[in-house]
Amino acid sequence: MPYGDAMTARARNEERRAEIVRAALEVIAERGYRGASMAAVAERVGLTQQGLLHYFPTKDTLLVAVLKERDQWDAVPDGRWRLELLAALVEYNAMRPGIVQTFSALLGESVTEGHPARGYFTERYRDVRSSMAATLRSEYGDRLPSGLTPERAAPLLVAVTDGLQYQWLLDPDSVDMPAAFRDFLVLLGEAE
Amino acid sequence: MPYGDAMTARARNEERRAEIVRAALEVIAERGYRGASMAAVAERVGLTQQGLLHYFPTKDTLLVAVLKERDQWDAVPDGRWRLELLAALVEYNAMRPGIVQTFSALLGESVTEGHPARGYFTERYRDVRSSMAATLRSEYGDRLPSGLTPERAAPLLVAVTDGLQYQWLLDPDSVDMPAAFRDFLVLLGEAE
Numbered sequence: 001m002p003y004g005d006a007m008t009a010r011a012r013n014e015e016r017r018a019e020i021v022r023a024a025l026e027v028i029a030e031r032g033y034r035g036a037s038m039a040a041v042a043e044r045v046g047l048t049q050q051g052l053l054h055y056f057p058t059k060d061t062l063l064v065a066v067l068k069e070r071d072q073w074d075a076v077p078d079g080r081w082r083l084e085l086l087a088a089l090v091e092y093n094a095m096r097p098g099i100v101q102t103f104s105a106l107l108g109e110s111v112t113e114g115h116p117a118r119g120y121f122t123e124r125y126r127d128v129r130s131s132m133a134a135t136l137r138s139e140y141g142d143r144l145p146s147g148l149t150p151e152r153a154a155p156l157l158v159a160v161t162d163g164l165q166y167q168w169l170l171d172p173d174s175v176d177m178p179a180a181f182r183d184f185l186v187l188l189g190e191a192e
Numbered sequence: 193m194p195y196g197d198a199m200t201a202r203a204r205n206e207e208r209r210a211e212i213v214r215a216a217l218e219v220i221a222e223r224g225y226r227g228a229s230m231a232a233v234a235e236r237v238g239l240t241q242q243g244l245l246h247y248f249p250t251k252d253t254l255l256v257a258v259l260k261e262r263d264q265w266d267a268v269p270d271g272r273w274r275l276e277l278l279a280a281l282v283e284y285n286a287m288r289p290g291i292v293q294t295f296s297a298l299l300g301e302s303v304t305e306g307h308p309a310r311g312y313f314t315e316r317y318r319d320v321r322s323s324m325a326a327t328l329r330s331e332y333g334d335r336l337p338s339g340l341t342p343e344r345a346a347p348l349l350v351a352v353t354d355g356l357q358y359q360w361l362l363d364p365d366s367v368d369m370p371a372a373f374r375d376f377l378v379l380l381g382e383a384e
Protein backbone atom coordinates (compact mmCIF):
# COMPACT_ATOMS: atom_id res chain seq x y z
CA MET A 1 0.00 0.00 0.00
CA PRO A 2 1.50 3.41 -0.94
CA TYR A 3 2.37 5.66 2.00
CA GLY A 4 -0.43 8.12 1.24
CA ASP A 5 -3.09 5.44 1.30
CA ALA A 6 -1.83 4.08 4.61
CA MET A 7 -2.15 7.52 6.17
CA THR A 8 -5.63 7.87 4.78
CA ALA A 9 -6.63 4.51 6.21
CA ARG A 10 -5.24 5.49 9.60
CA ALA A 11 -7.00 8.84 9.51
CA ARG A 12 -10.23 7.11 8.56
CA ASN A 13 -9.74 4.69 11.42
CA GLU A 14 -9.17 7.52 13.89
CA GLU A 15 -12.20 9.35 12.65
CA ARG A 16 -14.33 6.26 13.05
CA ARG A 17 -13.06 5.73 16.59
CA ALA A 18 -13.88 9.33 17.48
CA GLU A 19 -17.36 8.87 16.07
CA ILE A 20 -17.84 5.73 18.19
CA VAL A 21 -16.67 7.53 21.33
CA ARG A 22 -19.16 10.34 20.64
CA ALA A 23 -21.94 7.77 20.27
CA ALA A 24 -20.86 6.10 23.53
CA LEU A 25 -20.98 9.47 25.32
CA GLU A 26 -24.58 9.85 24.17
CA VAL A 27 -25.64 6.36 25.13
CA ILE A 28 -24.06 6.70 28.59
CA ALA A 29 -25.80 10.06 29.08
CA GLU A 30 -29.09 8.38 28.29
CA ARG A 31 -28.72 5.09 30.16
CA GLY A 32 -25.61 5.21 32.33
CA TYR A 33 -22.63 2.93 31.69
CA ARG A 34 -24.14 -0.21 33.16
CA GLY A 35 -27.29 0.39 31.14
CA ALA A 36 -25.35 1.13 27.94
CA SER A 37 -25.04 -1.75 25.47
CA MET A 38 -22.48 -2.22 22.74
CA ALA A 39 -25.44 -2.96 20.47
CA ALA A 40 -26.88 0.52 21.10
CA VAL A 41 -23.52 2.16 20.36
CA ALA A 42 -23.05 0.06 17.19
CA GLU A 43 -26.52 0.95 15.97
CA ARG A 44 -25.94 4.65 16.48
CA VAL A 45 -22.87 4.67 14.23
CA GLY A 46 -24.33 2.26 11.67
CA LEU A 47 -22.01 -0.63 12.47
CA THR A 48 -22.77 -4.24 13.28
CA GLN A 49 -21.72 -5.31 16.78
CA GLN A 50 -18.97 -7.34 15.15
CA GLY A 51 -17.83 -4.22 13.30
CA LEU A 52 -17.76 -2.24 16.55
CA LEU A 53 -15.64 -4.92 18.27
CA HIS A 54 -13.01 -4.35 15.59
CA TYR A 55 -12.48 -0.84 17.03
CA PHE A 56 -13.20 -1.57 20.70
CA PRO A 57 -12.95 -5.25 21.59
CA THR A 58 -14.82 -4.85 24.91
CA LYS A 59 -17.22 -2.41 26.57
CA ASP A 60 -14.50 -1.55 29.08
CA THR A 61 -11.99 -0.56 26.37
CA LEU A 62 -14.65 1.80 25.06
CA LEU A 63 -15.08 3.19 28.59
CA VAL A 64 -11.34 3.89 28.75
CA ALA A 65 -11.63 5.92 25.54
CA VAL A 66 -14.60 7.81 26.99
CA LEU A 67 -12.64 8.64 30.14
CA LYS A 68 -9.69 9.82 28.05
CA GLU A 69 -12.13 12.13 26.32
CA ARG A 70 -13.06 13.34 29.83
CA ASP A 71 -9.43 14.15 30.50
CA GLN A 72 -9.33 16.40 27.44
CA TRP A 73 -12.23 18.27 28.91
CA ASP A 74 -10.31 20.28 31.45
CA ALA A 75 -6.83 19.66 30.15
CA VAL A 76 -5.03 22.77 31.33
CA PRO A 77 -1.33 22.29 32.07
CA ASP A 78 -0.73 22.10 35.82
CA GLY A 79 0.15 25.44 37.26
CA ARG A 80 -1.76 27.25 34.50
CA TRP A 81 -5.15 27.07 36.19
CA ARG A 82 -6.65 30.31 37.45
CA LEU A 83 -9.99 30.72 39.25
CA GLU A 84 -11.13 32.92 36.39
CA LEU A 85 -10.40 30.11 33.95
CA LEU A 86 -12.42 27.69 36.07
CA ALA A 87 -15.38 30.05 35.99
CA ALA A 88 -15.06 30.17 32.20
CA LEU A 89 -15.01 26.36 32.07
CA VAL A 90 -18.23 26.19 34.10
CA GLU A 91 -19.73 28.74 31.70
CA TYR A 92 -18.68 26.58 28.75
CA ASN A 93 -20.07 23.43 30.38
CA ALA A 94 -23.44 25.13 30.77
CA MET A 95 -23.60 25.16 26.97
CA ARG A 96 -23.08 21.42 26.64
CA PRO A 97 -25.49 19.62 28.97
CA GLY A 98 -25.00 16.34 27.09
CA ILE A 99 -21.39 15.87 28.05
CA VAL A 100 -21.97 17.09 31.62
CA GLN A 101 -24.78 14.53 31.84
CA THR A 102 -22.49 11.72 30.66
CA PHE A 103 -19.90 12.40 33.31
CA SER A 104 -22.34 13.13 36.11
CA ALA A 105 -24.01 9.78 35.39
CA LEU A 106 -20.60 8.05 35.34
CA LEU A 107 -19.47 9.68 38.59
CA GLY A 108 -22.71 8.58 40.26
CA GLU A 109 -22.26 5.00 39.08
CA SER A 110 -18.60 4.92 40.00
CA VAL A 111 -19.41 4.66 43.71
CA THR A 112 -21.28 1.37 43.20
CA GLU A 113 -19.49 -1.94 43.83
CA GLY A 114 -16.75 -2.96 41.43
CA HIS A 115 -17.53 -0.24 38.90
CA PRO A 116 -14.90 -0.11 36.14
CA ALA A 117 -14.60 3.71 36.40
CA ARG A 118 -14.05 3.74 40.17
CA GLY A 119 -10.25 3.67 40.05
CA TYR A 120 -10.22 6.35 37.38
CA PHE A 121 -12.40 8.74 39.41
CA THR A 122 -10.56 8.05 42.68
CA GLU A 123 -7.25 8.94 41.08
CA ARG A 124 -8.68 11.83 39.11
CA TYR A 125 -10.14 13.47 42.24
CA ARG A 126 -6.80 13.18 44.03
CA ASP A 127 -5.13 14.95 41.12
CA VAL A 128 -7.84 17.57 40.84
CA ARG A 129 -7.77 18.38 44.56
CA SER A 130 -4.04 18.83 44.46
CA SER A 131 -4.14 20.91 41.30
CA MET A 132 -6.91 23.10 42.77
CA ALA A 133 -4.90 23.56 45.97
CA ALA A 134 -1.99 24.79 43.86
CA THR A 135 -4.33 27.16 42.01
CA LEU A 136 -5.70 28.56 45.26
CA ARG A 137 -2.18 28.97 46.63
CA SER A 138 -1.06 30.94 43.61
CA GLU A 139 -4.12 33.17 44.03
CA TYR A 140 -4.12 33.64 47.82
CA GLY A 141 -0.86 32.38 49.25
CA ASP A 142 -0.90 30.06 52.26
CA ARG A 143 -4.19 31.31 53.70
CA LEU A 144 -7.45 32.27 52.07
CA PRO A 145 -9.23 35.37 53.44
CA SER A 146 -11.41 32.99 55.50
CA GLY A 147 -8.30 31.56 57.17
CA LEU A 148 -8.58 28.17 55.41
CA THR A 149 -5.47 26.72 53.79
CA PRO A 150 -5.57 26.01 50.03
CA GLU A 151 -5.53 22.27 50.85
CA ARG A 152 -8.68 22.60 52.95
CA ALA A 153 -10.52 24.78 50.43
CA ALA A 154 -9.67 22.60 47.40
CA PRO A 155 -12.11 19.72 48.10
CA LEU A 156 -14.86 22.31 48.58
CA LEU A 157 -14.11 23.93 45.23
CA VAL A 158 -14.30 20.52 43.55
CA ALA A 159 -17.43 19.48 45.47
CA VAL A 160 -19.35 22.61 44.62
CA THR A 161 -18.54 22.20 40.93
CA ASP A 162 -19.84 18.62 40.87
CA GLY A 163 -22.84 19.28 43.12
CA LEU A 164 -24.00 22.24 41.05
CA GLN A 165 -23.90 20.07 37.92
CA TYR A 166 -26.50 17.70 39.39
CA GLN A 167 -28.80 20.52 40.50
CA TRP A 168 -28.45 22.19 37.10
CA LEU A 169 -29.00 19.02 35.05
CA LEU A 170 -32.15 18.25 37.06
CA ASP A 171 -33.55 21.75 36.90
CA PRO A 172 -31.79 24.06 34.42
CA ASP A 173 -34.50 26.72 34.71
CA SER A 174 -34.06 27.08 38.48
CA VAL A 175 -30.28 26.78 38.72
CA ASP A 176 -27.93 29.23 36.99
CA MET A 177 -24.81 27.09 37.25
CA PRO A 178 -22.22 29.66 36.07
CA ALA A 179 -23.66 32.38 38.35
CA ALA A 180 -23.74 29.99 41.30
CA PHE A 181 -20.13 29.02 40.67
CA ARG A 182 -19.13 32.70 40.67
CA ASP A 183 -20.99 33.10 43.96
CA PHE A 184 -18.77 30.38 45.37
CA LEU A 185 -15.71 32.37 44.26
CA VAL A 186 -17.15 35.28 46.29
CA LEU A 187 -17.28 32.97 49.33
CA LEU A 188 -13.64 32.09 48.71
CA GLY A 189 -12.79 35.76 48.83
CA GLU A 190 -13.08 37.15 45.28
CA ALA A 191 -14.65 40.59 44.95
CA GLU A 192 -18.27 40.39 43.85
CA MET B 193 -59.88 -12.88 62.79
CA PRO B 194 -59.70 -11.40 66.32
CA TYR B 195 -58.53 -7.80 66.49
CA GLY B 196 -55.19 -8.71 68.11
CA ASP B 197 -54.29 -11.15 65.36
CA ALA B 198 -55.11 -8.62 62.66
CA MET B 199 -52.72 -6.13 64.27
CA THR B 200 -50.04 -8.75 64.48
CA ALA B 201 -50.48 -9.61 60.83
CA ARG B 202 -50.25 -5.94 59.91
CA ALA B 203 -47.16 -5.44 62.06
CA ARG B 204 -45.56 -8.50 60.49
CA ASN B 205 -46.38 -7.14 57.06
CA GLU B 206 -44.84 -3.75 57.91
CA GLU B 207 -41.73 -5.40 59.25
CA ARG B 208 -41.37 -7.47 56.11
CA ARG B 209 -41.76 -4.40 53.92
CA ALA B 210 -39.08 -2.59 55.92
CA GLU B 211 -36.77 -5.56 55.50
CA ILE B 212 -37.35 -5.53 51.74
CA VAL B 213 -36.61 -1.79 51.55
CA ARG B 214 -33.34 -2.34 53.44
CA ALA B 215 -32.41 -5.08 50.99
CA ALA B 216 -33.27 -2.78 48.07
CA LEU B 217 -31.06 -0.04 49.54
CA GLU B 218 -28.17 -2.51 49.58
CA VAL B 219 -28.75 -3.78 46.07
CA ILE B 220 -28.99 -0.23 44.69
CA ALA B 221 -25.77 0.73 46.51
CA GLU B 222 -24.05 -2.20 44.81
CA ARG B 223 -25.50 -2.00 41.29
CA GLY B 224 -27.47 1.25 40.94
CA TYR B 225 -31.20 1.25 40.36
CA ARG B 226 -31.10 0.29 36.69
CA GLY B 227 -28.73 -2.54 37.53
CA ALA B 228 -30.81 -3.72 40.49
CA SER B 229 -33.11 -6.68 39.83
CA MET B 230 -36.20 -7.69 41.76
CA ALA B 231 -34.68 -11.20 41.77
CA ALA B 232 -31.62 -9.94 43.68
CA VAL B 233 -33.80 -8.17 46.25
CA ALA B 234 -36.04 -11.23 46.66
CA GLU B 235 -33.05 -13.50 47.14
CA ARG B 236 -31.59 -11.24 49.81
CA VAL B 237 -34.72 -11.46 51.96
CA GLY B 238 -35.36 -15.13 51.26
CA LEU B 239 -38.50 -14.61 49.17
CA THR B 240 -39.42 -15.91 45.76
CA GLN B 241 -39.89 -13.18 43.13
CA GLN B 242 -43.61 -13.94 43.28
CA GLY B 243 -43.52 -13.47 47.06
CA LEU B 244 -41.75 -10.11 46.64
CA LEU B 245 -44.37 -8.91 44.15
CA HIS B 246 -46.98 -9.41 46.87
CA TYR B 247 -45.33 -6.58 48.82
CA PHE B 248 -44.12 -4.45 45.90
CA PRO B 249 -45.89 -5.22 42.62
CA THR B 250 -43.28 -3.43 40.48
CA LYS B 251 -39.67 -2.30 40.74
CA ASP B 252 -40.86 1.31 40.59
CA THR B 253 -43.16 0.90 43.64
CA LEU B 254 -40.14 -0.41 45.51
CA LEU B 255 -38.18 2.66 44.36
CA VAL B 256 -40.91 4.91 45.76
CA ALA B 257 -40.51 3.19 49.15
CA VAL B 258 -36.74 3.63 48.96
CA LEU B 259 -37.14 7.36 48.23
CA LYS B 260 -39.58 7.71 51.15
CA GLU B 261 -36.86 6.19 53.29
CA ARG B 262 -34.59 8.91 51.89
CA ASP B 263 -37.05 11.54 53.05
CA GLN B 264 -36.85 10.22 56.62
CA TRP B 265 -33.13 10.71 56.40
CA ASP B 266 -33.07 14.43 56.93
CA ALA B 267 -36.62 14.89 58.16
CA VAL B 268 -36.26 17.98 60.30
CA PRO B 269 -39.39 20.13 60.47
CA ASP B 270 -39.01 23.20 58.27
CA GLY B 271 -37.74 26.17 60.20
CA ARG B 272 -35.96 23.92 62.70
CA TRP B 273 -32.79 23.46 60.68
CA ARG B 274 -29.64 25.05 62.02
CA LEU B 275 -26.19 24.96 60.39
CA GLU B 276 -24.91 23.15 63.49
CA LEU B 277 -27.53 20.46 62.96
CA LEU B 278 -26.47 20.07 59.31
CA ALA B 279 -22.88 19.56 60.40
CA ALA B 280 -24.09 16.89 62.83
CA LEU B 281 -26.02 15.19 60.01
CA VAL B 282 -22.90 15.09 57.83
CA GLU B 283 -21.02 13.60 60.79
CA TYR B 284 -23.74 10.96 61.16
CA ASN B 285 -23.69 10.19 57.43
CA ALA B 286 -19.96 9.54 57.63
CA MET B 287 -20.81 6.59 59.86
CA ARG B 288 -23.14 5.00 57.32
CA PRO B 289 -21.42 4.84 53.95
CA GLY B 290 -23.91 2.25 52.67
CA ILE B 291 -26.89 4.55 52.70
CA VAL B 292 -24.87 7.51 51.37
CA GLN B 293 -23.73 5.23 48.55
CA THR B 294 -27.31 4.26 47.71
CA PHE B 295 -28.46 7.82 47.32
CA SER B 296 -25.33 9.09 45.61
CA ALA B 297 -25.77 6.31 43.03
CA LEU B 298 -29.47 7.19 42.63
CA LEU B 299 -28.75 10.90 42.24
CA GLY B 300 -26.17 10.12 39.57
CA GLU B 301 -28.58 7.92 37.65
CA SER B 302 -31.44 10.38 38.01
CA VAL B 303 -29.91 12.71 35.40
CA THR B 304 -30.10 10.00 32.69
CA GLU B 305 -33.05 9.95 30.27
CA GLY B 306 -36.47 9.05 31.62
CA HIS B 307 -35.14 7.89 34.99
CA PRO B 308 -37.99 7.13 37.41
CA ALA B 309 -36.32 9.09 40.25
CA ARG B 310 -35.77 12.23 38.20
CA GLY B 311 -39.02 13.96 39.22
CA TYR B 312 -38.40 13.08 42.84
CA PHE B 313 -34.89 14.58 42.88
CA THR B 314 -35.91 17.68 40.92
CA GLU B 315 -38.65 18.47 43.40
CA ARG B 316 -36.55 17.49 46.40
CA TYR B 317 -33.73 19.85 45.42
CA ARG B 318 -36.18 22.73 45.01
CA ASP B 319 -37.46 22.07 48.52
CA VAL B 320 -34.00 21.64 49.98
CA ARG B 321 -32.69 24.85 48.41
CA SER B 322 -35.61 26.80 49.79
CA SER B 323 -35.32 25.22 53.22
CA MET B 324 -31.56 25.91 53.29
CA ALA B 325 -32.16 29.54 52.27
CA ALA B 326 -34.55 29.87 55.24
CA THR B 327 -31.94 28.31 57.53
CA LEU B 328 -29.26 30.71 56.31
CA ARG B 329 -31.63 33.66 56.72
CA SER B 330 -32.40 32.75 60.32
CA GLU B 331 -28.66 32.53 60.98
CA TYR B 332 -27.44 35.60 59.10
CA GLY B 333 -30.40 37.76 58.13
CA ASP B 334 -30.70 39.04 54.57
CA ARG B 335 -26.96 39.07 53.81
CA LEU B 336 -24.22 36.64 54.68
CA PRO B 337 -20.87 38.12 55.75
CA SER B 338 -19.68 37.63 52.13
CA GLY B 339 -22.53 39.81 50.89
CA LEU B 340 -24.41 36.89 49.26
CA THR B 341 -28.12 36.57 49.92
CA PRO B 342 -29.36 33.35 51.58
CA GLU B 343 -31.01 32.40 48.26
CA ARG B 344 -27.68 32.60 46.44
CA ALA B 345 -25.75 30.71 49.10
CA ALA B 346 -28.31 27.89 49.46
CA PRO B 347 -27.50 26.01 46.20
CA LEU B 348 -23.81 26.12 47.16
CA LEU B 349 -24.52 24.63 50.59
CA VAL B 350 -26.47 21.81 48.94
CA ALA B 351 -23.87 21.30 46.18
CA VAL B 352 -20.96 21.05 48.58
CA THR B 353 -22.81 18.45 50.66
CA ASP B 354 -23.48 16.26 47.61
CA GLY B 355 -20.10 16.80 46.02
CA LEU B 356 -18.21 15.90 49.20
CA GLN B 357 -20.16 12.64 49.42
CA TYR B 358 -18.77 11.49 46.05
CA GLN B 359 -15.20 12.41 46.94
CA TRP B 360 -15.55 10.69 50.32
CA LEU B 361 -17.18 7.52 48.95
CA LEU B 362 -14.42 7.19 46.37
CA ASP B 363 -11.58 7.86 48.78
CA PRO B 364 -12.57 7.81 52.46
CA ASP B 365 -8.94 7.84 53.61
CA SER B 366 -8.14 11.07 51.77
CA VAL B 367 -11.36 12.99 52.39
CA ASP B 368 -12.58 13.84 55.89
CA MET B 369 -16.15 14.66 54.92
CA PRO B 370 -17.36 16.12 58.25
CA ALA B 371 -14.24 18.30 58.62
CA ALA B 372 -14.57 19.51 55.02
CA PHE B 373 -18.22 20.38 55.60
CA ARG B 374 -17.24 22.42 58.67
CA ASP B 375 -14.65 24.18 56.54
CA PHE B 376 -17.46 25.20 54.22
CA LEU B 377 -19.32 26.69 57.18
CA VAL B 378 -16.17 28.76 57.82
CA LEU B 379 -16.41 30.04 54.22
CA LEU B 380 -20.03 30.97 54.87
CA GLY B 381 -18.92 33.04 57.84
CA GLU B 382 -18.93 30.79 60.90
CA ALA B 383 -16.04 31.26 63.31
CA GLU B 384 -13.40 28.57 62.86
